[in-house]
Amino acid sequence: MGGSVKPVLGNAAARAHFLDRHLLLGPPSGPGRGEPLAEVIRALGFVQVDSVNTVARAHDLILWSRRQQYRPEALLKLLRQRAVFEHWTHDASVVPIQFYPHWRLKFARDRAHMDRRWPKWRREGYAHRFDAVLDQIAAHGPVTSADVGEGEERGGAGWWNWHPSKTALEYLWRSGELAVADRVGFRKVYDLTERVIPEQVLAWHPTEEESVDWAMSAALERLGFGTSGELRAFFDIVTPEEAKRWCAGALAQGRVEEVEIELADGTRRRCYAVPGLADAPAPAAGQRVRILSPFDPALRDRARAERLFGFSYRIEIVVPEPKRRYGYYVFPVLEGLRPVGRIDMKRDGEILAVRAYWPERGGSLGVGREARLVSELERVARLAGCARVDFAEGWRR
Structure with missing residues (x-):
């Protein structure tokens, strides 16, 4: 990127724009099925699918976090109605059916990768x-x-x-x-x-150049800002070299601008952004507490989550207990613009068993925050089909 002075997006504003584009600032209300649900998936770009089900499957919790009227059968119905299809982004995902033509480029590249690697694997x-x-x-x-x-x-x-x-x-x-x-x-x-x-979806055969342009511009629209590598990794369709060329061309055309993003530690990172983002008013954030999937699209890039939010969501972090590590399915807890903690919970028959809450710095459980967390846990319990929430002795860490 060039050496001239760049617009600066402060950390709070960067978080607000980022979370807003991930549909995590507004109230999680509205219909949780049919076309409104399909629109949520289009806005996110994809929803990662995962089979592990300690409380709810990853895709169900991701969608529920945006529309709390959502129930798992609604996503299966969209698949059967051909409003979405299943394939890979960075991992197995549900993708809007409108994006299918651009996956032809991914099919070809995945085939080449499998032909190289699978005979050995x-x-x-x-x-x-x-x-x-x-x-x-x-x-x-x-x-x-x-x-x-x-x-x-x-x-x-x-x-x-x-x-x-x-x-x-x-x-x-x-x-x-x-x-x-x-x-x-x-x-x-x-x-x-x-x-x-559907036949009308199969009828369109975009060129390789069209699919690269779509993948990069669609990623930028959903993230708001990112390096060429972060934009490339969003759908994982284009190559690093193609991503760099696209960013250079889009910058020359005025389709993106260079900005400096203030990170959680006060340093800055140069990124490409939607034009005007640095001058746009930051979306408002309330104090709502949300429990997220470990695969939530806002946090799935662990390195970005650490830079932007100061939240290290990695399995190898040792917590202040002898021989205790955060498990892969300890759930992030978001309040407003920041992760305030992580919670260890599991569905046990009709009980949602809460075993521990570990606060981040500044995320300790005061009266108000605990009340909001308990309310969210009660809502999670309904999604999971549990009749009540039980708290282990000493769950506040």
């Missing part, structure tokens, strides 16, 4: 199963991984040890020949892409 024989799997689906309809590979030796649970036909399914899905048509429990149901993705 996976059990042998999966490539020989491609035609048989496709023929089975074409003739007999959608399948799960349990429906293919009759007679093949089943290995362990690790992805490197899947039976060959299951690996073939994953390869064909990642490369775009198959699509996820449904979920049974949490098991993916695969079908031929042309039987899942």
Whole structure:
């Protein structure tokens, strides 16, 4: 980036713009299904899907944090209505169906990556199963991984040890020949892409240049600001070199501007931003307490969360207890513009069991904050299907 004086976005304002674009400043009210829910997913860009379910699955908690009328069956209904599709960004995700044409570039690049790496990483024989799997689906309809590979030796649970036909399914899905048509429990149901993705969506074939431009500009719109690497990583479609070229070209065209973002420690970091962002009024933030998924899009980039919020959400942090570490499913607690703590909780039958709350600096539980936290826990309990919230002795740390 150039050496001239850049507009400065103070840390509080940067947090406010960032959280507002992640739909975490306004009240989490409004319909939690149908088109309003699809609009939330479009605004976020994608929602990461994860199977771990200590309280609620990651995607359910992410959507619930924005629309607390949301319930898990609403997302499955969007998948069945073809308002969204499943594929990869930085990880497995639910993506708006309108974005599907740009995933053709990702399909091609994922195929090339798999062709390079998978022969070393996976059990042998999966490539020989491609035609048989496709023929089975074409003739007999959608399948799960349990429906293919009759007679093949089943290995362990690790992805490197899947039976060959299951690996073939994953390869064909990642490369775009198959699509996820449904979920049974949490098991993916695969079908031929042309039987899942609407014809009008399949009809558009953007050029590589169009998809690179879309991926970068759509990422910038959803983040507000970022380095070329952060913008590239949002959808994980373009290469680092393409991202740098796009930023340089967009800057020359006035589509982005260079700004300096004040970080939590007072230092500054140069980024590309939506033009005028540094001069725009910062969105207002209240004192609402929100419990977020560890995979929430606002915090999933751990390095950015630490720079912007001073919040180190890493599993290896040792807390002030002998031999105790924060688990992967200790949930961040957000209040207004900052993470104020993290909470260890788990669904246990009809009970939401709260085991510990660890405050960040300045995040201790005064009367008001504790009342807001307890209210949020009661709302989480309803999402999880729990009748009540129980607190372990000594849960306030």
